[in-house]
Amino acid sequence: MRSTGSRYRVFTDDQWERIESLLPSNTGVRGHPFRNNRRVIEGIAYRFRTGMPSRDLPREEFGPWQTVWKRHRRYAGDGTWDRVLAQILAEADAEGKIDWAVSVDATIARAHQHATNTTRPEQDTGAGSNHKNLPWHEVEPSGHGIGRSRGGLTTKIHQAVDGHGRPLAMIVTGGQRNDGAMLTELLAQIHVPRLGRGRPRTRPDAVIADRAYATGVIRSELRRRGITAVIPDKRDQAAARKRRGSRGGRPPGLDTDAYKGRNVIERYFALAKQWRGIATRFDKLAITYRAGLTICAILTWLRLMGDTP
Template sequence: MPADPLPGRRWADHRRTMEAITWKYRTASPWRDLPDELGSFQTAHKRLFRWAVDGTWERILAAVLAEADGADDIGWTVSVDSTACRAHQHAAGAGKNRAPHEPNDHALGRSRGGLSTKIHLASDSRARPLAIHVTAGQAGDAPAFEDVIAGIRVPRNGRGRPRTQPDAVMADRAYSSRAIRKHLRRRGIRGVIPQPSDQVSHRLRRGRAGGRPPSFDGEAYKQRNAVERCISRLKQWRGLALRTDKLAIAYRSVLHLAAVLICVHP
């Protein structure tokens, strides 16, 4: 949970501050437009960034997931996908003095749609986020796959190591590569990933040297819509669908806050 405050005045009410942050990103309003009843916008902004740096937002999400797992309420057939989010002009121009854990490019890049950020995530079978990773908008899906899977770490309520291994992982054709399939086999995870037509034709063209086709469960693959529903719920937050944050660490922390509320209010 939150770290001890710095010496000085007492913390402002946590609930009101979280409501202020939620209001700002649900509406995509400027910080200075925060309603008076939600407190000072400086307090909300500083709390957001401070908890992003010390990992509080990630720990809150982990605690919520641990409670759900303790109630056997997490579907461990996991789906992986990504979505690109346009970046507002206010998101550009971050200085070189970066915050801890801040990527060099601030997870901003030029794609066909302009300046954007890409959200990579894994969701359970009930359309709730288990792991979130952000990159520049032009980044490919497959290179981020291992980082997303490595982010799945659900603590136990009692004794025991956190659970990190899904029963199965489903992904679309963008994730069909030998490296990804090998990574899943090495970890003992069943992969449900279709092959794109060019890979199929290349294997057939090689004949017996092309080897056998990878196994694919078409019936199980129908459950992959869970990650699409999860992305849709995240993008209902206008401040996430359109990024205005200069720093990736702040943007990612709000993704974790949105994930917490999705888990608490499914």
């Protein structure tokens, strides 16, 4: 066991104690117990924090790099990290620590050449449109969530955070994918179980977003679900309404005080991108890259819940 002050450690002792019981049982594929499970999990997180290739992980700290990669691929594909995050969110919600005025936005991550040497169709949406009935961790998009935009080959992270900027849900698509087109699917990923009896919480009180989400379809969908839309009108829509005079109808209402809180999602993006493996995508598979985002989200909530100073 490494010393508490090791520079290779990502999880504190308290954080590890909190998630250890939430990970799968200590049996491997053939029934052999996992050995040094913490060392392997630390290697997964450390790789995303530093952005280093798996092959370069220090063997004396994390063991064989193949073991680290296989465990990460397994946990990414079977939904392990999503289940860990769901449990932590359930505990936070039970303690009243989730602010349900949810902010949504998207950010671009450049795809490194190590992530792009795969076969993919041009302009793939990366939205898993043929697999909407499956959880996102089970869907590897045909284009691996990498698309060609103005910045070249990029990935787009669609994120929903609570009113304090703490992550609730995320989706990975190609960089050219429209922000507003993914809102419905992003909101569908918000799933916070109850610790006791009752249905999971899936509906925010409000959705705060910028003008990229200012469409009639989005406003109608939020209204149908009983969610307050805090979204400013597009300038061209406002100008067209003004030109039509009384026939233009009323402009949509906007709670300007609530909209001031939208910057929390920008602050979370800045925090998440301190991990170099998130700021630049090195993973070939969208599901393993998204798993890194989920690990970052788990650590964000663990810090809130008193595990670090």
